[in-house]
Amino acid sequence: MQRETKTHEITVDVVIFTIQKGTLKVLLVQRSKxxxxxxxxxxxxxxxxxxxxDEAAKRLLYEKxxxxxxxxxxxxTFGDPLxxxxxxxxxxxxxxxxxxxxxxxxxxxxxxxxxDVSWHSVYNLPPLAFDHKTIVEYASKRLRDDLEHHATAxxxxxxxxxLTDLQQTYEIILNTTLDKRNFRKKILxxxxxxxxxEYSKSRSKRPAKLYSFNEKSLEE
Amino acid sequence: MQRETKTHEITVDVVIFTIQKGTLKVLLVQRSKxxxxxxxxxxxxxxxxxxxxDEAAKRLLYEKxxxxxxxxxxxxTFGDPLxxxxxxxxxxxxxxxxxxxxxxxxxxxxxxxxxDVSWHSVYNLPPLAFDHKTIVEYASKRLRDDLEHHATAxxxxxxxxxLTDLQQTYEIILNTTLDKRNFRKKILxxxxxxxxxEYSKSRSKRPAKLYSFNEKSLEE
DNA sequence: CCAAAAGTGTTATGCTTACACCCATGC
DNA sequence: GCATGGGTGTAAGCATAACACTTTTGG
Numbered sequence: 330m331q332r333e334t335k336t337h338e339i340t341v342d343v344v345i346f347t348i349q350k351g352t353l354k355v356l357l358v359q360r361s362k363x364x365x366x367x368x369x370x371x372x373x374x375x376x377x378x379x380x381x382x383d384e385a386a387k388r389l390l391y392e393k394x395x396x397x398x399x400x401x402x403x404x405x406t407f408g409d410p411l412x413x414x415x416x417x418x419x420x421x422x423x424x425x426x427x428x429x430x431x432x433x434x435x436x437x438x439x440x441x442x443x444x445d446v447s448w449h450s451v452y453n454l455p456p457l458a459f460d461h462k463t464i465v466e467y468a469s470k471r472l473r474d475d476l477e478h479h480a481t482a483x484x485x486x487x488x489x490x491x492l493t494d495l496q497q498t499y500e501i502i503l504n505t506t507l508d509k510r511n512f513r514k515k516i517l518x519x520x521x522x523x524x525x526x527e528y529s530k531s532r533s534k535r536p537a538k539l540y541s542f543n544e545k546s547l548e549e
Numbered sequence: 550m551q552r553e554t555k556t557h558e559i560t561v562d563v564v565i566f567t568i569q570k571g572t573l574k575v576l577l578v579q580r581s582k583x584x585x586x587x588x589x590x591x592x593x594x595x596x597x598x599x600x601x602x603d604e605a606a607k608r609l610l611y612e613k614x615x616x617x618x619x620x621x622x623x624x625x626t627f628g629d630p631l632x633x634x635x636x637x638x639x640x641x642x643x644x645x646x647x648x649x650x651x652x653x654x655x656x657x658x659x660x661x662x663x664x665d666v667s668w669h670s671v672y673n674l675p676p677l678a679f680d681h682k683t684i685v686e687y688a689s690k691r692l693r694d695d696l697e698h699h700a701t702a703x704x705x706x707x708x709x710x711x712l713t714d715l716q717q718t719y720e721i722i723l724n725t726t727l728d729k730r731n732f733r734k735k736i737l738x739x740x741x742x743x744x745x746x747e748y749s750k751s752r753s754k755r756p757a758k759l760y761s762f763n764e765k766s767l768e769e
Numbered sequence: 770c771c772a773a774a775a776g777t778g779t780t781a782t783g784c785t786t787a788c789a790c791c792c793a794t795g796c
Numbered sequence: 797g798c799a800t801g802g803g804t805g806t807a808a809g810c811a812t813a814a815c816a817c818t819t820t821t822g823g
Contacts, residue, residue, distance in 0.1 A: 335598055336556040339628075339639055378555055378637050382628040406626040406641050408559075408602040417598050419559055421626050421639075493775075510777070511813065518811095534774045535820040713802075730804070731786065754801045755793040776819070785810075792803070 340420045341385045342373035342461070343401070344468035345394070347429035348485050352450045353501050354429075355465060357457075358436060359445040364414045365458030369449070371465065372436075373420060386423040393441075395433050400426040400484035404464075404471050412460045424468040426484035452504075476502055480521050483542040491529050491537040492516070560640045561605040562593035562681070563621070564688035565614070567649035568705050572670045573721050574649075575685060577677075578656060579665040584634045585678030589669070591685065592656075593640060606643040613661075615653050620646040620704035624684075624691050632680045644688040646704035672724075696722055700741050703762040711749050711757035712736070 345356040357369040372393055376385040386401050401423050408419040429448070436446045449455065451469055454462065475481040482498045483490075496512045516522065523543045528536035565576040577589040592613055596605040606621050621643050628639040649668070656666045669675060671689055674682065695701040702718045703710075716732050736742065743763045748756035 337559045337596065337598070339557045339559070376557065376628065376639075378557070379630055381630060382626060382639070403625065405623065406602060408596065408641070410599055410601060419596075419602070419641075421628070491775090508813070508815085509775090510815085513776085514778095515812085531774090531821060533822055534772085535776085535822090537775055711802085728787075729802090730788085733803085734805095735785085751794060751801090753795060754799085755795090755803085757802055771823090773821090774819100775821095777817090778815105780814085782813075783811090786808085788806095790804090792801105794800085794802095796797105796799090 335417070338416060338418045339376045340373045340418055341376055341382060341389060342371050342420045342422050342464060343386055343389055344371050344404075344422065344424040344465055345390070345427060346424060346451075346468070346472060346485070347427050347432075347448065348498060348501055349429055349448060351497070351501060352452070353469075354448040354450055355454075355468075357447065357449050357455070358441070358443040359447075360442065360458055361438070361444040362442045367444070368458040369455045369461075370458040371461050376421075382421050386421075386425070390425055393434065393436055394427070395435055396427055400481070402471070402475070405467050407460055407464065409460065420464075422464045422467065424472060426472075426481065428485060428487060430487075473503055480519070480542070489525060489527065489539040489541055491539060493537060495540075555637070558636060558638045559596045560593045560638055561596055561602060561609060562591050562640045562642050562684060563606050563609055564591050564624075564642065564644040564685055565610070565647060566644060566671075566688070566692060566705070567647050567652075567668065568718060568721055569649055569668060571717070571721060572672070573689075574668040574670055575674075575688075577667065577669050577675070578661070578663040579667075580662065580678055581658070581664040582662045587664070588678040589675045589681075590678040591681050596641075602641050606641075606645070610645055613654065613656055614647070615655055616647055620701070622691070622695070625687050627680055627684060629680065640684075642684045642687065644692060646692075646701065648705060648707060650707075693723055700739070700762070709745060709747065709759040709761055711759060713757060715760070 347354055356372065358372050359369050360366055372389065374389045376382060380388065382403065383401065390399055390401070391397055404422045404424055406419060406421045410417055412418070434446055436443060438444065451465065454465065457465070472481070476499060482495060482502070485498055486494055492513055495516065496507055496509065499512070500507055521543050522540040525539045525541055527539045529539060567574055576592065578592055579589050580586055592609065594609045596602060600608065602623065603621065610619055610621070611617055624642045624644055626639060626641045630637055632638070654666055656663060658664065671685065674685065677685070692701070696719060702715060702722070705718055706714055712733055715736065716727055716729065719732070720727055741763050742760040745759045745761055747759045749759060750756070
């Protein structure tokens with residue numbers, strides 16, 4: 330157990346996913362300073378001494394998007410000595426799932442050292458700073474795995490949704506198509522949905538039944 | 550992105566699993582100093598500035614057990630501000646799988662600040678220091694998940710093993726019993742084993758065919 | 770009445786489970 | 797020759813996959 334003089338720094342980086350216009354997107358910020366000036370990066374920040382890692386991620390998200398009660402999950406910790414030029418920064422990566430419709434971004438271009446903030450399709454990312462490409466790939470894989478084993482998709486939908494909405498969420502994340510009947514059969518058999526007595530304001534066609542997520546699904 | 554004056558320290562803690570006498574065991578060290586004097590802990594150490602996290606875990610393992618080429622996997626990062634008294638230590642937890650038969654422990658009681666080192670059944674742990682109980686539980690769960698989805702069990706066996714050896718490994722880790730025929734059918738259908746032309750030196754009964762793990766199974 | 774999305778059931782296939790007896794060897 | 801662990805197949809149940817038509821609504 331030996332110590333060394335120079336120190337490590339710890340950040341939390343958050344891959345924020347949402348679905349917009351039928352594609353899975355991540356929120357990126359464009360850096361206004363070296364290193365990696367003009368490159369895009371996932372939002373992050375230093376962990377304070379008084380907060381745990383989940384709290385740091387939650388705080389960052391709140392500071393920059395005003396959102397609370399967001400689904401957050403720790404993915405992996407990246408600590409290559411060369412990942413960050415000229416200092417040793419270890420980052421704990423998280424991903425977050427948000428519903429982008431009611432989102433107000435609060436990035437401050439002067440204090441956050443960024444030029445721009447925007448959503449990018451995970452299938453068409455610009456060049457990313459640091460090892461952020463790897464981090465986004467880890468996060469995307471984890472999201473897909475989660476979707477198949479847990480009930481993560483609801484976090485991307487409004488509280489009331491149709492089965493078609495849900496199926497599209499799955500299709501977008503898994504980047505595949507699913508059989509409508511099989512999907513409904515399977516999802517309903519999980520007993521995690523509550524069928525509501527309401528219908529979608531038909532967006533010009535036959536109204537669809539609305540469902541909500543049933544909170545008593547905290548197993549596994 | 551604000552910095553603060555006092556700093557974080559980063560350790561790597563490794564939950565070292567092995568199978569001995571039909572039980573799943575973890576290697577623990579008994580602390581000889583405060584905090585948590587006399588309590589047992591999982592081995593760990595500070596991350597050097599020059600090494601990445603995997604390397605730090607590998608080095609610690611080598612320093613303390615002389616083993617190289619050990620299966621290591623990062624599990625989770627624990628960073629509660631109160632997990633470590635009087636300083637902020639964030640730890641990246643790993644687990645390792647080793648074959649304990651040819652193991653020579655090299656802990657140095659004076660420099661490592663420990664009184665004792667020994668194996669403990671995961672089902673009967675002594676009181677652990679810090680949040681190490683949580684870490685061992687995370688590691689155990691991850692090991693079980695890995696076993697079902699990947700081919701992890703081989704790491705706990707010698708290069709040549711019988712199907713009964715393998716089945717027992719699964720049974721010990723999953724803490725259950727498995728049907729012999731179904732287990733063989735399933736494991737053979739995975740095409741990850743090579744049937745050798747050798748037989749176990751019958752430990753007093755009918756010799757069993759030996760198998761080895763087939764390295765071309767690096768998918769998923 | 771037409772276009773568009775909602776909704777629904779059956780069959781085939783593959784995977785998982787349950788289950789019991791004979792075989793090869795050491796002593 | 798007997799005790800011990802090694803080795804093997806089949807049938808039933810269950811989950812998944814493939815597949816096409818009718819219904820409801822808005823315009």
